[in-house]
Amino acid sequence: MKLVTRAVKGTHDLFGDEIRFQRKILRNARQWLESAGAFELATPVFEFTEVFQRGVGQTTDIVQKEMYTFSDRAGRSITLRPEGTAGVIRAFIEHGMKVMPQPVRIWYAGPMFRAERPQKGRQRQFHQVGYEIIGSDSYVADAEAILLSYKILESLGLRQMRLRIGSVGDSQDRMKYNEYLNSVLTPHFDDLSTDSQRRLVSNPLRILDSKAPQDIALLQELDVKPLLEFMGEKSRKHFESVKKALEDLGIAYTIDSRIVRGLDYYAHTAWEIHHELLGSQSALGGGGRYDTLVETLGGAPSPGVGWALGLERVTLAMQAEGLSPDAASRPLIYIFPLAAEFAEKALLAAQSFWPQVSAQYSLSAKKPAKGLREAEKRGAKYAGIIGQDEAASEAITIKNLHTKEQKLLSLKDAAALLKGENNEAH
Numbered sequence: 347m348k349l350v351t352r353a354v355k356g357t358h359d360l361f362g363d364e365i366r367f368q369r370k371i372l373r374n375a376r377q378w379l380e381s382a383g384a385f386e387l388a389t390p391v392f393e394f395t396e397v398f399q400r401g402v403g404q405t406t407d408i409v410q411k412e413m414y415t416f417s418d419r420a421g422r423s424i425t426l427r428p429e430g431t432a433g434v435i436r437a438f439i440e441h442g443m444k445v446m447p448q449p450v451r452i453w454y455a456g457p458m459f460r461a462e463r464p465q466k467g468r469q470r471q472f473h474q475v476g477y478e479i480i481g482s483d484s485y486v487a488d489a490e491a492i493l494l495s496y497k498i499l500e501s502l503g504l505r506q507m508r509l510r511i512g513s514v515g516d517s518q519d520r521m522k523y524n525e526y527l528n529s530v531l532t533p534h535f536d537d538l539s540t541d542s543q544r545r546l547v548s549n550p551l552r553i554l555d556s557k558a559p560q561d562i563a564l565l566q567e568l569d570v571k572p573l574l575e576f577m578g579e580k581s582r583k584h585f586e587s588v589k590k591a592l593e594d595l596g597i598a599y600t601i602d603s604r605i606v607r608g609l610d611y612y613a614h615t616a617w618e619i620h621h622e623l624l625g626s627q628s629a630l631g632g633g634g635r636y637d638t639l640v641e642t643l644g645g646a647p648s649p650g651v652g653w654a655l656g657l658e659r660v661t662l663a664m665q666a667e668g669l670s671p672d673a674a675s676r677p678l679i680y681i682f683p684l685a686a687e688f689a690e691k692a693l694l695a696a697q698s699f700w701p702q703v704s705a706q707y708s709l710s711a712k713k714p715a716k717g718l719r720e721a722e723k724r725g726a727k728y729a730g731i732i733g734q735d736e737a738a739s740e741a742i743t744i745k746n747l748h749t750k751e752q753k754l755l756s757l758k759d760a761a762a763l764l765k766g767e768n769n770e771a772h
């Protein structure tokens with residue numbers, strides 16, 4: 347196929363069922379999140395590269411290998427956003443949102459870009475809906491965030507989900523843990539992948555996130571202790587409180603002591619929601635607390651917590667559980683002209699019904715039998731026929747395809763009849 351007739355590898359066009367799944371997910375997310383007091387924020391799809399280098403972290407795979415980075419015409423380094431949180435925090439600082447009543451609750455949705463190896467459930471352009479609570483360090487905010495993502499997924503009908511929760515402690519805990527990792531892994535330096543040899547120097551914790559079989563085997567062989575065992579009193583207490591709150595809220599979870607997440611900004615709680623019927627890319631979403639990200643990006647300290655769900659993954663999960671997307675829209679009426687010269691009258695009729703009534707019309711002439719068949723094929727309840735008499739008098743013949751009843755009505759009366767039905771289930 348020619349390059350110009352093919353979407354770039356790892357990207358795809360959304361239409362039909364797929365976009366209706368995404369629309370349903372977004373509608374439910376908006377309803378839940380706005381009912382909880384969140385406002386929507388749409389940040390640009392590209393930012394200065396530094397926002398992600400600093401925000402997501404220099405030692406992450408995302409920053410080192412997966413960003414779409416380019417120079418703009420003025421030679422500034424720009425990156426297509428690989429995730430939403432860093433941009434949201436940049437906007438929080440830029441617009442002085444710290445003076446708003448705290449915490450602020452922000453939701454967002456849109457495309458994200460990561461140059462990963464494409465496979466089922468993993469694209470280079472994918473879509474997320476996300477939620478951030480900025481300005482509170484309370485464990486209750488962590489519980490609220492998890493609760494809302496869970497409720498959104500449940501509201502879509504999903505049942506086969508597992509919440510995996512862990513903690514990455516605070517910076518002191520991680521320092522202690524990194525020392526420990528250093529001491530156990532340095533004697534086995536040669537057995538590590540080259541990436542992990544680099545990580546051992548820059549950020550040993552990242553080795554736990556490695557997908558290289560030799561790293562996974564080594565960590566298993568050495569029976570490396572989890573970070574949870576290195577957490578101080580404060581971190582342990584926070585984690586216990588979050589777990590207790592989830593139990594009180596009736597949200598089942600499993601502890602994942604090895605949860606690392608692919609982003610550097612996390613502190614304390616980190617979680618992922620996996621789906622049991624999806625293969626290797628089973629995370630529907632993930633999130634966690636980030637207590638120093640606002641400072642890292644140049645703002646006054648403000649702790650936060652949040653998550654993002656992947657719309658393509660949630661769609662796959664819904665399909666796997668046999669759930670349906672939003673119904674395809676059907677017209678209430680399908681209008682056709684009996685002769686080509688009445689096509690404009692058909693448009694005139696349709697526009698007098700729009701937008702309350704879903705009305706489609708034909709641009710070409712149709713014989714009655716063919717027009718009626720076409721109306722049925724499109725799932726319309728009514729057919730509208732424009733012939734010589736109708737065209738001459740701003741009228742339309744309306745046929746109820748269920749009762750077969752037919753009457754000639756002025757456009758005004760027809761509009762009143764159809765608007766009365768107002769797209770009731772038909």
Ligand code: HAM
Pocket residue numbers: 428429430431460462467468469470471472473474476477478608609629630631632633634651652653654655656657658659
């Ligand atoms: P993340 O875990 O990197 O977190 O991404 C969240 C979700 O986006 C994943 O669980 C997955 O469903 C989806 N996703 C990620 N990469 C891809 C891909 N290449 N193709 C398809 N889907 C993908 C974040 O992005 C954080 N910003 C979440 C967060 C918000 N943490 C705090 N606040």
